[in-house]
Amino acid sequence: MTLFEQPPPRRARPVEGPFAALARDRRRRRLWTVAIVVAVAVVLGGIVLLGTGADRAVVAWVQDQTGPRTLPADxxxxxxHAFLTDEGRDLLTSVGAISERGDALQRSCGVAHAADDHAVAGCYGLAGIFVFIPSDPRVADAAVTTLTHELLHAAYDRLGPGDRERVHVLVGAALDRIPADDPVRRQIDWSVGDHxxxxxxxxxxYLGSQAWPDGGFDPALEDIYGRYFTDRAALVDVDHRVQGAVDGLFAEYEAALKGLxxxxxDAMIARAELxxxxxxxxxxRQLYQQDADRYNALDPAERGGWHQDWWGTDGxxxxxxxxxxxxxxxxxxxxRHADLEARAAAVEAADADALARRGAIDAQYADVLAVTKALDPTAPAA
Known part of the structure; x- marks a missing residue:
């Protein structure tokens, strides 16, 4: 199952109101098929397989027996964009996939109640793969990561016993190469949970769709991934580019807020000093006028007899x-009057600039809001 989690709180406006869903980390959790298998009571070779570890094998068998499915255009x-090999594409058509959003996606993925901190963006089960495709082209490729993540669940279910034993060792070693602060570790822990x-x-x-250390993982693990992907480094870069686009919008918006x-x-200080x-x-000026009036009141013959000391504004x-x-x-x-007038004009210009910046920031806010809505799997179609 593919989910989005809210980011850490921010002081800027994006965490308020409609921005609560923006820039969620992608977290994925397997859609448990036990309930599905119990519900349909799949009978294989006269044996009813319910729950336990056999459910995944049943799902894979049923999907493989139904034959390839035509993929919808979206x-x-x-x-x-997923760098699929022929085998990867064949697996996808065997499993089947459709796009959904809003309540329909949540129902298909078995989500009874929407959570405050995450939303389901995709899942894999007996009915195939369900994928949320963002409507904004800047982040639409988030669906690539969702699709390949769920496809790798289907691929894992079809691995033979020997491959699974190798994968167990290989992915454990691969995880050791992931930095402790990498968000994918948190995503994995959440997805595994108590299971x-x-x-x-x-x-x-997770590692196959979102992680690429320098040089890749162990060649043995990359060989297995290579069955499904032609360029796994490029696949992982898709996820990084989408996240980078979202982070970039946040950074630009927050930088604009700080600049404003x-x-x-600065304008407030300049106005106060002015x-x-x-x-x-x-x-x-009033003191000057008083002294000038006193000077003018003197008899012209007496004016030249007066001397004064005066300290200018330059000290x-x-x-x-x-x-x-x-x-x-x-x-x-x-x-000084001329200087004050020039400074007053500069302060007025600064106020006008701040107003213009406010308008530009409002436009950025609307843009980030549009991406927020586009990334929200729970939002209904426009």
Missing amino acids: IAAVAD EESRDTELFA AQAQA DDDRTIYESD VRHSGTWQEVLAARLADLDA
Whole structure:
């Protein structure tokens, strides 16, 4: 069974509301066929096989006996991107596969209640493979990973006893090459759960569709995978590219949010400094006007007898006649006024830029939301 799990909480808007399903890690769990086999009471050679380990063999036998199935066009298109060998393609047509979504997919995969932290995206059982195909072309190839994962379950069920013994050893050694923090380890653990008997098939499916260490795994394991895939490294890259596309949208959106927050903070600081400097300017202008009025009130004959010291805004001390000091102060005020006007224009431009960024971010939000909905297997068809 193929599932999507929610990512760790984020502080940015994507975790809220419709973004709760975005960028879920793919987790897969085998669709247990026991209930199906019990329900249909498959009779093989006069012996009724119910539950236990025989159910997988029954499923494989029934599917093989029904003959090849015609693949729907959408599944065939997914398969065309899955690097299948002739044997892999033959297995797929033998098993059969269809695409479903929403409640229909959940019912087909035996999901009674939708979980808050994951949603089924595919499964494999007696009826074949069910695959959710995202509607957004940027992430549509997520279905490739789902299809090949489920196909590998079918392949595992058809392995002979000798191959299964080898696979048991090989996938255990292969897992040791996967870093401890690789998400696929968490996916495997979740999928296996309390069903330790399914560990080998889950390892076989997960590692075969999602993991490619440098140089690949043990050649013996790669030979088995090679029965079904022409280029397994390229297959794994499909999964990485889809996840990279989603992560890229998140990163771009969050970077834009951070950029907007920084721009707004810078604009706020600039406006506060502008307001402070305007207050100081207005106080200095009033003081200048008071001194100018006092100077103009003097008898012209007395004006030249006054000398003053004055410190400019540059911190430089100036000395001269009262008239000279007043002229210098007026020139300083004029220069400061021009600077304030230019800064005011810059602040207004920064506010306009922030508004434009907000609009662009809203567009990014809508784009990420579209991908969110496209990746949600529980969402009904548009």
